[in-house]
Every structure is written in structure tokens, then in C-alpha cells.
Amino acid sequence: MGLIWHGVDEVPDDFGPTAVTIGNFDGVHRGHQQVLARLKAAAAASGSRAVAVTFDPHPARVHRPDTAPHLIMGIEDRLAALAAYGLDAILVIHYTLEFAQQTPEEFVRGVFVDGLKASHVVVGHDVRFGRGNAGDLRTMQELGERFGFEVVVVEDFTEPAAPVERGHADDAEERRCSSTWVREALDAGDVRTAAEILGRPHAMHGEVVHGAARGRALGFPTANLDHDSAGHIPADGIYAGWLVDEKGTRWPAAISVGSNPTFAGVARQVEAHVIDRPDEAPEDFDLYGQRVVVEFVERLRGMVAYRGPEALIDQMKLDVEQAHEILSAAGRSV
Structure with a gap:
């Protein structure tokens, strides 16, 4: 260095x-x-x-x-x-x-x-x-x-204005790669376009802190990033991505950004549910206090208010399955 x-x-x-x-x-x-x-x-x-x-x-x-x-x-x-x-x-x-x-x-x-x-x-x-x-x-x-x-x-480095559609639009209008464009993409929840411009997935970096433990109660424990975490927060929604712990281990994750409208009075937060976490030794999988990296690969959906915990649990199961499929297709073993 x-x-x-x-x-x-x-x-x-x-x-x-x-x-x-x-x-x-x-x-x-x-x-x-x-x-x-x-x-x-x-x-x-x-x-x-x-x-x-x-x-x-x-x-x-x-x-x-x-x-x-x-x-x-x-x-x-x-x-x-x-x-x-x-x-x-x-x-x-x-x-x-x-x-x-x-x-x-x-x-x-x-x-x-x-x-x-x-x-x-x-x-x-x-x-x-x-x-x-x-x-x-x-x-x-x-x-x-x-x-x-x-x-x-x-010279300016450019990308097609709609990178995700590049395979279908060889003559797409070019746009200069810029920090402004990355922010626009993240504000729209378009983390795939942001990754095209960045050359890597967008990431946040912060300490895992204790939350309200709602995810754990629903069967989906999450690692909650503290509110001083570094990095631009994407639009509210559910994302497929990765959590990298202090040991450098990359865990596939379903990431929630927002206030969770199913429950009243919840502050906006970023939390990651690790998929296939090691249940055989949960005491060795304590992320609290660790400084971790959360990478965003693809947005699955926006935030929705569900009629109750049961409907939310059913949707979270679907989110985890979809995140697992997306991350597997990205060429990484999950």
C-alpha cells in the first residue's frame, strides 16, 4: 500500500x-x-x-x-x-x-x-x-x-445510458460515467446500473448493532448497520447481496432498506439477513460489534405494508429464495 x-x-x-x-x-x-x-x-x-x-x-x-x-x-x-x-x-x-x-x-x-x-x-x-x-x-x-x-x-469514459439493456440496444445513447449518475441509480434502487458504473457492487460499511429483534422473532435474524455507516443508502426495498464479516468471509444475504411499514414507529435502517447461516454453531456467528461490508447486487422489490406478521413471513421466505437464486446465478457458491 x-x-x-x-x-x-x-x-x-x-x-x-x-x-x-x-x-x-x-x-x-x-x-x-x-x-x-x-x-x-x-x-x-x-x-x-x-x-x-x-x-x-x-x-x-x-x-x-x-x-x-x-x-x-x-x-x-x-x-x-x-x-x-x-x-x-x-x-x-x-x-x-x-x-x-x-x-x-x-x-x-x-x-x-x-x-x-x-x-x-x-x-x-x-x-x-x-x-x-x-x-x-x-x-x-x-x-x-x-x-x-x-x-x-x-477522454470521458462512457457507458450505455441503460447498461442493463446493453444486450438489446447496441446503439444505446452513451452517458459519461460520473458520481452523479451513481447516486441517481442508487436513489432509484437500481443497484445493477450503479455496479456497471462503479465496476463493482455498491457497498456500505458499518458496525453491526442491536435492533428491535423483530427479524429474529419472525425467524429471519438480521445484522443491523448503525446509523453512522459509511456509504450512500439505496432506495427503500429488499435486495440480494453479500455481507462480508471482519474475517473476510462473504455471506449471501437478503438485505432490507427502509422502515418496514408493516410495523409502526420503525426508523429507517439497513439490515442484512444472512442466508444459510451456520446453525450448527450459532455462538460462533455473532456479528454484533463487528464492522462489516454490505454489498448490493440486485433489487428484488420495494417496501410493502403487509396485513400482519404471517403475510410478511411468507413474503420474506420468497425474498430469501429469490436472493439465493440471483446470487447463485452470479457465479458464486452459496
Whole structure:
């Protein structure tokens, strides 16, 4: 795993030269992955070290906290996803209103030139930086000429606008992969499209806490994620997916998102019922207190209010069977 710095002052003076890219990288989706691939190629070709620069908190949460988008992943998961691409280092800049007042030149000089000794800067056509997002691609190219670094421009990575239907629509309209598109898909419960854009299933990461134990009473015990869990919560409904425990074991699961309208006064929550849990040694299957990952594969249905527990139990049995079939068809042993 490469180095992680929290501030330019942590970068060693002799670390450069570097090939650098910059972005929020929320989701580290396939568009981001293309940028990271070009970054590594530029670093290898120039004998530089590959460095990604990102921000925490997300700039939108600083400039417009009341309307900022829900993040696809937390900062720890984002850094882990970036590190998985074999970067030499990641620079996390603490984003504040004061930092945002830097001009494009001040930002580039302080971070890329003086801090990272950049020989190459890898960006997309839509790059914006500096106070009021005044800097754009042309600004970056002009600053590159002045300070002696080469600007590498990465083309947009696109997907058919309806990835699930790709086999039936070869000429489907293309859309640029973006964090916004991922959020739109998750808000609609379309976790399959989100996975197409991300290049992997969408996931949440959090601690398993005690709930109302309604699932256990109905014969379907669940692992309830705490309300501070990281990751964008998909639309209410029932999903097929996976629960990954602290040992790294992947358990097939039927996942519920919502307030369970069959019962009054239930707060919105994310809970996963592990399919085929080891009944022979239940004492060894205690997930409480563990930090787990919940991955969403496919939405089975929306939330429905049933006439009573018996009708709900019958539906939950069908949900588990359907989730089992979907996960088996995905090529994993359940």
C-alpha cells in the first residue's frame, strides 16, 4: 500500500518527481479508474511516482452543506479503493473555505509544483480548480508551460445510458460515467446500473448493532448497520447481496432498506439477513460489534405494508429464495 499524506507539509522534499491527478473520486467509479490507469502509465513512462490528490471533506459539504450530495463512500473506503490501484501515494487535502480562496496559480504552485514536484498532471476535459472554480483545462495547460509540467488529458469514459439493456440496444445513447449518475441509480434502487458504473457492487460499511429483534422473532435474524455507516443508502426495498464479516468471509444475504411499514414507529435502517447461516454453531456467528461490508447486487422489490406478521413471513421466505437464486446465478457458491 502506498503512502497517505494528510496535507502538503507531510510530503517529503525529495519525493518527486511525480505524475499527479486530482479529484474528489467519490465512488472511484470506472471513469476514475481510467484516469488512474493513465496516471500510472504516465508515471511509468517518465520514471515518476504516481500520486492522487483528493479532498476531505467533499468541497460541496463546505460550500453548500444543506444541499450537498450524499457521498457514495466514506473517506476510509475511498482511500482504500484508490490505494488498490497501486499508487505510490495519496495526498488528502483538508478542504476549508480558506483553502478554497486560493487562485488557480496559487493552488497549482503550492500543491503540484512546490509540494509534489510534478512532471505530469493527468486530468479530464472538465477539470476545474482554484477560487470559484476559475481554473479549467486551458488554465492548467498554461500553468504547465510556465512551471514545466506536462498536462495529460483523459477522454470521458462512457457507458450505455441503460447498461442493463446493453444486450438489446447496441446503439444505446452513451452517458459519461460520473458520481452523479451513481447516486441517481442508487436513489432509484437500481443497484445493477450503479455496479456497471462503479465496476463493482455498491457497498456500505458499518458496525453491526442491536435492533428491535423483530427479524429474529419472525425467524429471519438480521445484522443491523448503525446509523453512522459509511456509504450512500439505496432506495427503500429488499435486495440480494453479500455481507462480508471482519474475517473476510462473504455471506449471501437478503438485505432490507427502509422502515418496514408493516410495523409502526420503525426508523429507517439497513439490515442484512444472512442466508444459510451456520446453525450448527450459532455462538460462533455473532456479528454484533463487528464492522462489516454490505454489498448490493440486485433489487428484488420495494417496501410493502403487509396485513400482519404471517403475510410478511411468507413474503420474506420468497425474498430469501429469490436472493439465493440471483446470487447463485452470479457465479458464486452459496
